[in-house]
Amino acid sequence: MDLKIENTDGVAVLFVREDRLDANNSEELKTELRRLFDNGTKDLVIDLKEIHFIDSSGLGVLVSGYKNASILHGSLKLSNLQSQVKSMFELTRLHRVFDIFTSVDDALQSYR
Numbered sequence: 001m002d003l004k005i006e007n008t009d010g011v012a013v014l015f016v017r018e019d020r021l022d023a024n025n026s027e028e029l030k031t032e033l034r035r036l037f038d039n040g041t042k043d044l045v046i047d048l049k050e051i052h053f054i055d056s057s058g059l060g061v062l063v064s065g066y067k068n069a070s071i072l073h074g075s076l077k078l079s080n081l082q083s084q085v086k087s088m089f090e091l092t093r094l095h096r097v098f099d100i101f102t103s104v105d106d107a108l109q110s111y112r
Contacts, residue, residue: 001028005036011043011111012036013104021051021058029058033065042074045107049080054088066098075099079107 002017014032018025036044046062048054062078069076077099081089089095101107 001025001032003029003032008108009111011045011108012041013045013047013108015047015049017050019050020053021048021061022053022055023057026057026061030061030064033061033068037065037068037072042069042072043111044069044074044076045079045101045104046076047079047104048082048085051085052082054085059088059092059094062098063094077101077107077110079104 004015004017006013006015014036016029021029033044044065046065051058062076066076079101080103081100086095086100089098089100099107099110101110
């Protein structure tokens with residue numbers, strides 16, 4: 001899985017550079033999220049700009065990350081959801097759980 005991590009003012013930004021987030025690669029994202037949280041990350045923005053398809057495995061990893069951030073008294077926010085991905089969040093009502101932003105900058109701004 002192609003992932004890029006940047007840190008901005010104490011907030012980690014994880015760019016997922018894949019077309020799909022599904023059963024074939026979601027474990028890799030789960031491992032990376034676990035590593036970030038184990039290394040002290042509390043606040044995280046995940047940029048899904050390049051993801052055009054997500055299945056229940058991908059959603060499950062994001063929910064797991066959300067829970068882990070909450071346990072650490074931090075937060076996990078999402079940005080740049082493509083229309084099909086956004087539809088999955090609405091269908092599963094997860095758009096009511098996650099803070100979803102149209103850009104990484106907007107998500108980072110919410111921490112200030």
